Amino acid sequence: MDSFPFLTALFLITAAAWLISFRRRKNLPPGPMPLPIIGNMLQVGSQPHETFAKLSKQYGPLMSIHLGSLYTVIVSSPEMAREILLKYGQVFSGRTAVQALEACNHSESAIGFMPVGDEWREMRKICKEQMFSNQSLESSKELRKEKLQQLLRHARRCSEEGRVVDIREAAFITTLNLMSATLFSMQATEFDSSVTMEFKEIMEGIAGIASVPNYADYFPILRPFDLQGVMRQSEVYFSRMLGLIEGYLNERIQFRKENPNAPKKDDFLEVIVDSLEAKDNNLTATHFIHLVLELFVGGAETNMTMLEWIMHELISHPDKMAKVKAELKSVMGEEKVVDESKMSKLPYLQAVVKESLRLHPPAALLVPRKAESDQVVNGYMIPKGAQVLINVWGMGRDSTIWKNPYSFEPERFLDQKIDFKGQDFELIPFGSGRRVCPGMPLANRILHTVPATLVHNFDWKLERPDASDEEAKGVMCGFSVRRAVPLKSIPYKL
Numbered sequence: 339m340d341s342f343p344f345l346t347a348l349f350l351i352t353a354a355a356w357l358i359s360f361r362r363r364k365n366l367p368p369g370p371m372p373l374p375i376i377g378n379m380l381q382v383g384s385q386p387h388e389t390f391a392k393l394s395k396q397y398g399p400l401m402s403i404h405l406g407s408l409y410t411v412i413v414s415s416p417e418m419a420r421e422i423l424l425k426y427g428q429v430f431s432g433r434t435a436v437q438a439l440e441a442c443n444h445s446e447s448a449i450g451f452m453p454v455g456d457e458w459r460e461m462r463k464i465c466k467e468q469m470f471s472n473q474s475l476e477s478s479k480e481l482r483k484e485k486l487q488q489l490l491r492h493a494r495r496c497s498e499e500g501r502v503v504d505i506r507e508a509a510f511i512t513t514l515n516l517m518s519a520t521l522f523s524m525q526a527t528e529f530d531s532s533v534t535m536e537f538k539e540i541m542e543g544i545a546g547i548a549s550v551p552n553y554a555d556y557f558p559i560l561r562p563f564d565l566q567g568v569m570r571q572s573e574v575y576f577s578r579m580l581g582l583i584e585g586y587l588n589e590r591i592q593f594r595k596e597n598p599n600a601p602k603k604d605d606f607l608e609v610i611v612d613s614l615e616a617k618d619n620n621l622t623a624t625h626f627i628h629l630v631l632e633l634f635v636g637g638a639e640t641n642m643t644m645l646e647w648i649m650h651e652l653i654s655h656p657d658k659m660a661k662v663k664a665e666l667k668s669v670m671g672e673e674k675v676v677d678e679s680k681m682s683k684l685p686y687l688q689a690v691v692k693e694s695l696r697l698h699p700p701a702a703l704l705v706p707r708k709a710e711s712d713q714v715v716n717g718y719m720i721p722k723g724a725q726v727l728i729n730v731w732g733m734g735r736d737s738t739i740w741k742n743p744y745s746f747e748p749e750r751f752l753d754q755k756i757d758f759k760g761q762d763f764e765l766i767p768f769g770s771g772r773r774v775c776p777g778m779p780l781a782n783r784i785l786h787t788v789p790a791t792l793v794h795n796f797d798w799k800l801e802r803p804d805a806s807d808e809e810a811k812g813v814m815c816g817f818s819v820r821r822a823v824p825l826k827s828i829p830y831k832l
Contacts, residue, residue: 347809367718368412369393369402372388377404379556388792390414390730393732394594394654400718406556410725414732416739416763420714422707422726423763423771426452431772432708436555437564439548441572442580447628449776450636460619461629465776468609475605475779479678481519482783486675486791493796494527495776497829502801508825509645509788513638514538516784520733521630523605536582541638543575548816578629583630583724584749587611587623637777640700641784646820647698648691648789650825651746653798658748668796676790678783684790689748691785692765694759695734697746699767700781701817702731707773712789731819739764796829 370393372378381407382389390412394401399415409690422430431454434446445451449461462775470475489512496503511530514537526535533642537775552568554560564570569598590607591614593600602608610626613619652659667684670676681688707726720726735743739751755830756762760770768775792798 341492351624353593365717365719367400367402367720368397370397371410372404375406375407377408377556379405386794387723387729387731387814393736394729395731400720405725406557406649407552408725409721410727411720413726413728414736416733418716419728419733419766420595420763421771422728423769425712426715427771428541429445429710430707430712430726432710433709433773436548437552437561437809438473438568438572441569444576444628444631447625448632450628450632450773455540457620457625461625462623462772462776464613464621465492465629469606470776470779472779474609475520475603475783476679478520478523478782479506481523481604482516482787483675483677484511485515485519486787488512488529488793489788490674492790492832493792493816493829496691497831498782499794500808500828501515502822502824502828505649506642506646506821508542509649510538510638511535512788513641513645514634516788517634517637517780519605520780521606521633523603523662537634537638540575540579541580541634544572544579544635545573545574545816554677559620572747579631579634580627583627583820584623587627587707590669595606602732610749620712620825627679633777637781638774639816639818641781643787643820644698644700644781646821646825648785648825649798650821651697652690652789652793652828653800653825654810655746658690658746659793659798662690662790662793666790670794674795675789676787676794678787681786683784684786685752686748687786687790689751690789692751692756692758693746693748693783695767696740696765697734697744698812699734700816700821701767702729702819703817704728704730704766704769705773705817726768728769733764794828798827798829801826801828 342398370378370381373380383736387685390401390403391414393403394412394414399413399418401412403410403412413422432450435451436691439445439448439451445530449458449465452458452461487690489508493503495501511534514525514534515529518534518537526575545570550566550568552566554563554568556566557697587607587610590611594611610623611625613621614623665684666676669680669683704727707728709720709722709724709726711722714720735741737743756765758765759782760766760768760774768778768781805823809821811817811822812821
């Protein structure tokens with residue numbers, strides 16, 4: 339028994355010496371010394387984006403981190419992000435998927451996680467040229483306009499009754515309504531229809547699972563045992579959502595068979611049915627059903643989070659809110675719902691959205707990449723199989739990139755020609771390169787029209803002006819960073 343402390347110390351020293359030797363031999367990026375077995379997990383903590391941003395000041399823009407048995411490289415600068423996503427985009431085109439996304443074989447069929455091959459290219463082409471093309475989104479904008487009118491009526495009722503609006507919940511429901519309209523031409527007349535609330539329940543269930551750390555993600559040897567019940571719970575929610583989507587698709591296929599001469603609808607289901615009938619690619623109904631699930635799972639959470647942060651920043655900065663109101667009044671006049679086609683005439687609103695994306699990107703860490711082969715980047719070896727995380731949250735708050743990085747200053751984007759669509763690596767909230775988010779064109783419209791409609795028609799006051807700063811602090815929930823406490827505000831009709 340007396341020798342146990344000595345043997346333990348000897349083991350730790352030997353392990354540390356081996357790791358130092360291994361890093362030098364492999365010329366891996368520098369990083370903090372990991373502990374045996376658990377690596378740097380204790381050091382990373384519950385807010386990894388903040389920890390990585392702090393550590394990058396010491397270790398540089400390419401940094402080694404050990405998350406359990408998962409070797410990870412953290413990218414913390416625009417220059418290194420460009421190397422990973424663009425210059426060596428093919429090498430880093432692989433994905434690592436958390437166990438929850440393996441439910442119902444989702445990660446094998448979803449465009450965001452399937453390998454880059456023929457099926458992925460065909461799916462990507464359909465997304466870019468048909469589903470999310472400007473022509474397609476223009477054709478379906480009236481469907482989304484009706485959903486914005488529902489949001490407006492909901493806010494008006496709250497104003498008339500003196501009730502607060504839970505901005506997070508309103509943003510979540512509105513996002514689901516907008517996506518349902520675009521995907522399925524859903525004609526629900528109520529803001530919180532039963533169908534939307536069913537979608538909401540499923541999405542909240544999936545988000546709840548994602549928000550709890552799963553040890554099997556860091557120790558793959560544990561995956562077959564499902565010790566935390568992650569797969570079991572995920573299967574339940576994924577099965578429900580896949581069943582709903584499959585039902586809508588089958589209804590549309592049957593309608594087309596029974597009404598061959600009926601005019602086609604301006605939604606994604608028509609694109610899917612056309613593709614399945616054409617039989618000119620290798621895609622099946624399963625691929626498309628998982629694509630729609632992916633759009634809901636990814637789009638609902640990220641858009642909700644972003645819309646809440648945009649409203650948070652505007653309500654917290656009345657002078658910025660006043661500028662948005664003045665611009666909207668000059669462009670929209672008496673129109674109540676902001677038309678998507680007029681976004682180009684609203685430069686200050688665009689600047690507000692960009693500044694919000696800089697401070698509060700929808701995913702603090704971009705969806706993980708995986709090295710498909712050994713690759714030297716900036717003089718360091720990134721080995722095959724390494725997970726690569728790009729800390730866009732940290733880049734957005736880096737004083738070497740941005741002046742006054744913690745201040746909400748939309749004006750900075752009036753002077754700089756920087757966009758968030760993947761070409762300017764200072765601001766890549768939706769990623770870049772071949773794995774850029776396919777739903778970005780739709781998200782772009784949602785992130786402008788929803789806050790514009792709320793700001794154009796109401797003055798907004800916080801329910802509790804004396805709320806502590808801790809309530810407005812961002813906390814990691816899955817991949818996104820939400821407000822610690824939902825934003826609740828009182829609308830006053832203009």
